[in-house]
Amino acid sequence: MRIVTYNVNGIGARLPNLLRWLDERSPDVVCLQELKAPQEKFPELAIRAAGYGVIWHGQKSWNGVAILARGREPAEIRRVLPGDPEDAHSRYIEAQIDGITVGSLYLPNGNPAPGPRFDYKLRWLERLTRHAAELIAGGSPVVLAGDYNVIPTERDVYKPERWVDDALFRVEVREAFAVLVRQGWTDALRALHPDEQIYTFWDYFRNAYQRDAGLRIDHLLMSPTLTPRLQQAGVDRDVRGWEKASDHAPTWIELRSEGA
DNA sequence: ATGCCTATTATTAATAGA
Numbered sequence: 245m246r247i248v249t250y251n252v253n254g255i256g257a258r259l260p261n262l263l264r265w266l267d268e269r270s271p272d273v274v275c276l277q278e279l280k281a282p283q284e285k286f287p288e289l290a291i292r293a294a295g296y297g298v299i300w301h302g303q304k305s306w307n308g309v310a311i312l313a314r315g316r317e318p319a320e321i322r323r324v325l326p327g328d329p330e331d332a333h334s335r336y337i338e339a340q341i342d343g344i345t346v347g348s349l350y351l352p353n354g355n356p357a358p359g360p361r362f363d364y365k366l367r368w369l370e371r372l373t374r375h376a377a378e379l380i381a382g383g384s385p386v387v388l389a390g391d392y393n394v395i396p397t398e399r400d401v402y403k404p405e406r407w408v409d410d411a412l413f414r415v416e417v418r419e420a421f422a423v424l425v426r427q428g429w430t431d432a433l434r435a436l437h438p439d440e441q442i443y444t445f446w447d448y449f450r451n452a453y454q455r456d457a458g459l460r461i462d463h464l465l466m467s468p469t470l471t472p473r474l475q476q477a478g479v480d481r482d483v484r485g486w487e488k489a490s491d492h493a494p495t496w497i498e499l500r501s502e503g504a
Numbered sequence: 505a506t507g508c509c510t511a512t513t514a515t516t517a518a519t520a521g522a
Binding site for chain 2: 253254256257258278280281304305306353354355393407410411412445447448449450451452459461488490491
């Protein structure tokens with residue numbers, strides 16, 4: 245079973261690429277971020293015609309998250325991250341699929357830092373950490389997949405010194421992410437590839453992809469009860485090189501079947 | 505320190521992204 249996180253940077257502009265990728269790779273579960281489309285503009289029929297059940301939470305212009313499941317319907321659990329009734333951003337959706345709780349999340353960028361946007365990012369990370377603790381306490385297998393907008397370590401950025409004051413790499417953010425992971429989560433790509441350079445995002449600027457000037461900011465965190473099933477993890481790097489590509493590439497885990 | 509490029513929305517320019 246393959247579970248993927250993919251920040252599409254606009255579901256409208258990316259639909260041809262998304263459909264091609266679904267057809268070529270046949271992922272089982274897909275967590276999308278940055279739909280950048282209101283609820284009623286999501287291309288539900290095209291996704292269903294490709295063979296996927298889907299739930300989504302849209303928003304005009306920005307944000308927006310979805311969960312796709314091949315040949316079945318994701319059973320929605322929630323479409324809001326608990327902890328702030330005032331937060332109107334569509335950045336979290338959660339479903340049950342084949343006995344696994346799947347969260348698709350889009351953590352705030354937080355720039356410029358310091359400032360109110362950065363404060364919002366830190367508060368959102370705190371809320372995610374509280375919710376994640378409850379998920380672990382529940383004992384069910386969980387994967388929290390998404391664009392975390394967090395570069396976890398110096399190894400995860402092409403030129404760390406240029407990013408020290410950026411909201412994706414500031415010490416407070418890295419520490420907050422480490423606190424979350426220490427609850428017992430497994431950063432799947434890093435766990436299976438401890439010494440490799442792995443990027444999931446390349447800026448549109450300055451030929452970043454051609455220069456391999458990337459960041460690792462899309463992550464799949466696995467709960468202690470799911471981690472034993474982890475078999476492979478990787479990034480569909482080539483998709484970033486397609487015409488009209490998103491600036492993020494699909495990032496995935498492959499799970500052994502239950503009891504195998 | 506800033507722009508570079510891209511998508512969206514509202515009218516050819518502003519905002520946000522990371």
